[in-house]
Amino acid sequence: MSSMLKMSMSRALKPTALRHSLLQRGPRRALFSSINFTDIHTEGMVQTTSKHGMDVIHDPLLSKGTAFSMDERERLGIRGLVPPRTQEMAKQLLRVKHNLDQCKTPLEKFVFMTALQDRNETLFYRLLIDHLAELSQIVYTPTVGEACQRFHSIYRRSRGMYFSTLDRGQMAAMVHNWPQEHVDVIVVTDGSRVLGLGDLGANGMQIPIGKLSLYVAGGGIRPTSILPVVLDVGTNNEQLLNDPLYLGMGHRRLEGDEYYSFVDEWINAIENRFPNALVQFEDIKAPYAYTLLNKYKDKICCFNDDIQSTSAVALAGVLAALKARGQPITNLNEERIICVGSGSAGVGVCEGIIDCMVEQGKVKSREEAYSKIWMLDQYGLLGNSHLGAAGGGKPIPIGTGDRSNLDERQACYMKKDMKDRMSLEDVVKAIKPTVILGLSGAPGVFTEGAIRAMAAGVERPVVFPLSNPTHQSECTAQQAFEWTDGRAIFASGSPFKDVEYKGKIRKVNQLNNSSSFPGLGLGITASRATRVTSKMFMETAITIANMATEDQLKQGILFPGMSELRNVSKEVATRVCEVAFDQGLARVQLPQGASLKDVVGRSMWEPDYVPIVRIDGHGHGHY
Numbered sequence: 213m214s215s216m217l218k219m220s221m222s223r224a225l226k227p228t229a230l231r232h233s234l235l236q237r238g239p240r241r242a243l244f245s246s247i248n249f250t251d252i253h254t255e256g257m258v259q260t261t262s263k264h265g266m267d268v269i270h271d272p273l274l275s276k277g278t279a280f281s282m283d284e285r286e287r288l289g290i291r292g293l294v295p296p297r298t299q300e301m302a303k304q305l306l307r308v309k310h311n312l313d314q315c316k317t318p319l320e321k322f323v324f325m326t327a328l329q330d331r332n333e334t335l336f337y338r339l340l341i342d343h344l345a346e347l348s349q350i351v352y353t354p355t356v357g358e359a360c361q362r363f364h365s366i367y368r369r370s371r372g373m374y375f376s377t378l379d380r381g382q383m384a385a386m387v388h389n390w391p392q393e394h395v396d397v398i399v400v401t402d403g404s405r406v407l408g409l410g411d412l413g414a415n416g417m418q419i420p421i422g423k424l425s426l427y428v429a430g431g432g433i434r435p436t437s438i439l440p441v442v443l444d445v446g447t448n449n450e451q452l453l454n455d456p457l458y459l460g461m462g463h464r465r466l467e468g469d470e471y472y473s474f475v476d477e478w479i480n481a482i483e484n485r486f487p488n489a490l491v492q493f494e495d496i497k498a499p500y501a502y503t504l505l506n507k508y509k510d511k512i513c514c515f516n517d518d519i520q521s522t523s524a525v526a527l528a529g530v531l532a533a534l535k536a537r538g539q540p541i542t543n544l545n546e547e548r549i550i551c552v553g554s555g556s557a558g559v560g561v562c563e564g565i566i567d568c569m570v571e572q573g574k575v576k577s578r579e580e581a582y583s584k585i586w587m588l589d590q591y592g593l594l595g596n597s598h599l600g601a602a603g604g605g606k607p608i609p610i611g612t613g614d615r616s617n618l619d620e621r622q623a624c625y626m627k628k629d630m631k632d633r634m635s636l637e638d639v640v641k642a643i644k645p646t647v648i649l650g651l652s653g654a655p656g657v658f659t660e661g662a663i664r665a666m667a668a669g670v671e672r673p674v675v676f677p678l679s680n681p682t683h684q685s686e687c688t689a690q691q692a693f694e695w696t697d698g699r700a701i702f703a704s705g706s707p708f709k710d711v712e713y714k715g716k717i718r719k720v721n722q723l724n725n726s727s728s729f730p731g732l733g734l735g736i737t738a739s740r741a742t743r744v745t746s747k748m749f750m751e752t753a754i755t756i757a758n759m760a761t762e763d764q765l766k767q768g769i770l771f772p773g774m775s776e777l778r779n780v781s782k783e784v785a786t787r788v789c790e791v792a793f794d795q796g797l798a799r800v801q802l803p804q805g806a807s808l809k810d811v812v813g814r815s816m817w818e819p820d821y822v823p824i825v826r827i828d829g830h831g832h833g834h835y
Contacts, residue, residue: 259824265289268824272333273436276821277304284824301821304335305342312339318355323366325351329425330369333435337819340429345774348429348726352422354681354706357407363415364457371421372440374414375478376461383481395486396437396737399423399517400478402445404465405497405556408653408684413447414460419495423517423729430777431730431785432816433737439489445474475504483512490736490744492517492729499619501556513736515744518557521725521732522651523564524749524756526678529723530565530647531757532770533674533701541757545574547584548643551625552636552658552686553651553679554589559621561651561678562587568750586643587625590654592633594618594626637662644669650677650686658687660695667696678705678723689720701768719768727771728752731781735788738815740799747795748788755787756780778816785812 261274268274268288276284278299285291308328315321325347329336340347349355359366373390375383403416420440427433445466452458466474482489491514493504505516515521530549531541539546549565551558562585569581587594597615615623615632630642640648640662648666650658658677666673673696677686689708692700698713703721711718732752736744759780760771772780786809792798802811 257822259822260827261288261824262827263288264826266293269293270331272329272331272336274824275332275334276824277332277335279304279821281823287826288824289826301335301338305339308335308339309343318350319358319362319366321347321350322355322359323368326368330371334819334821337425337429337435340425341778341819344429344777348426348774348777349707351425352726353407353724354683356418356422357409357681360406360412360415360418361409363412363418364452364455364459367459372417372442374417374442374444376414376444377446377463377466377474378461380474380477383477384484387481387485390439390485392436392439394437395439395489397424397427397433397490397492397733398439398441398482398486399427399492399494400441400443401494402443402496402500403447403460404495404500405518406495407680409681411447411449411465411497413449413452413458414442414444415452415458416495417442423492423494426726426777427730427733428817429730430726431734431781432778432818433730433733434817437737439486441478443475443478445471471500472503472507479508479512488513488740490514490733492733494518496556498556502559502619502621510743513741513743515732515749516556516560517725517729519560520564520744520746520749521729522557522678523560523562524728524732524753525723525725526561526649526676527564527568527750527753528727528756529676529703529721529770530674531568531753532760532765533647533672535757535760536701536765536768536770537672541754542572542574544572545569545581545584547647548645549585549647549649550588550636550639550643550645551585551649551651552588553649553653554587554594554618554622554625555651557678558587558649558651559625561649562625563621564746564749564753567746568753571750582624585625586627586630586639586645587622588636588639589622590652592635593630593639594622595630595632595634596626596628597632599631635662637665640665640669645673646670647674648676650679652686653679653684654686655679655684656687658691660691663687663692663695667699671699673700675700676703676723678703680705680724682706682708689718693718701770703770721768721770722774723770724774726774726777727756727780728784730777731755731784732788734781734812734816735785735792738785738800738812739789739792739797741788741792741797742799743797745791745795745797748791751787751791752784755784759783782809782813782816 263271268290278295279301280294281298312321312324315324379386399420401416401419403413404411406412406416406419424438424440427438428435444460446461446463448465453462491512493516501516501519508514534541534543551562566581569575570578575581637659645666675692679685685704685706689702689711692702693711693713698718703723705724707722708720710720756771760769789808789812
């Protein structure tokens, strides 16, 4: 085992010790010592604006609704433009939560929350943080799936930026239309593979908006420094192409070199305008997702959420499940893992597990690590076609099921000693897996026969149906516990309620990317890291896996729930900062004698009203 991994698992590294060791390294560290950590608590003591009158009221980043003080009403020119009685945020929260609770469906609640965000972002984020476990399901999965499907029919107000095929050659100028001078995090999608729903084109904008809401609420990123983006390269969704209300480009998708050229222009434009921004690629179909990640990961500060964040949280779940079964997380190589789903998410998750096995040093080679994972696609096991198809299966046309069309990553998981296209149940009976992962987007693919066969082979089967949204899940929590006689360790991508089985409450975990990316983003922006590395994701996973108490693990709780997301993010961000410093990627200077965790905490934005002062074009205040 490497010394870095030992350090992570024992959590022995102290921030002050880290700071001293880094400062002693000399030249490499000194290159990045000119930037100070951002202290949100100091910066947020007062807010300035040149706006006046109704422009203040209609700016969601400035508006306080009924909470403007009398002095603010006078100096901002809004006296008489809002009701006369000043009401503090606590009363506003009572009002908006009451009205939210009157909404009958999740989509109605989504529309209500969107309207609140459009008029008062501070109040929106205070409400979201105070009810994070409940409302994260509204602003993100599972409700965001339906919101994406109906985006063109529920559209009310623009948020974010759209770069379309009409804008080729103009993107470098377009980026200056964004009103904020400073951007820390950009989430970008082309809408080609939205959750488990497929190609939704420009309707995919709700995904970057929802993700960034969690960056702010869960990770403390400032709402003024986020940018949701859609790259509208067209859609192959015939229903949208024929819908007169569809708001995106009405042609089929750019492919091949045209697509890559389009993205390259956008990357260059963004890097020119916002050189310090973290770029998160989101919901981009294979093989483009991998190609873009490999093309840009060593050039700019970027990552792919579906490949890398999903991998981190899945690895965290598998490691925590080891602890729940009384084993150390260093026993990862002893697991027998089935992954149903061979797309970018499935392969990404498995590559993260492989990386950790190799890092732990208990496998002799990466090839040996690959032997611990069995991968299935829609046709069955990635096996040896020369041994024949399982059950004498029907020939599959070249170009669809032909194994010669697997990419190099998928090919690593082919089992030379097993028949091609074996069913899930047959594979389970053959290898007696300890863990089964679902990243297929195929509801019900975890069959009763397969899960019962798994439960017959191991005492505590680990069942993780991770596809989103809820109706795309490979099985339900109820099914998992019933088919394993209540013995499953269960986690899903979208939320399920705890299950009562044989008089006992069986705990359900949500293994969602939101456990990782807000903290990762906070750590990257706090340290001003120049790159996102695989080590950061591995340490994110280990950090999350180590957060549950012994008592929680005994109950089947693998890690803290959504209500604890800000605490999780703070821990993850601190560890990411440590890795950034250790790898020589951080560009900030720690305050003398400061605790890294405290400094990270002080960089987290809180949604509180602060005094607003009007300034003129020369920066002079108006009181």
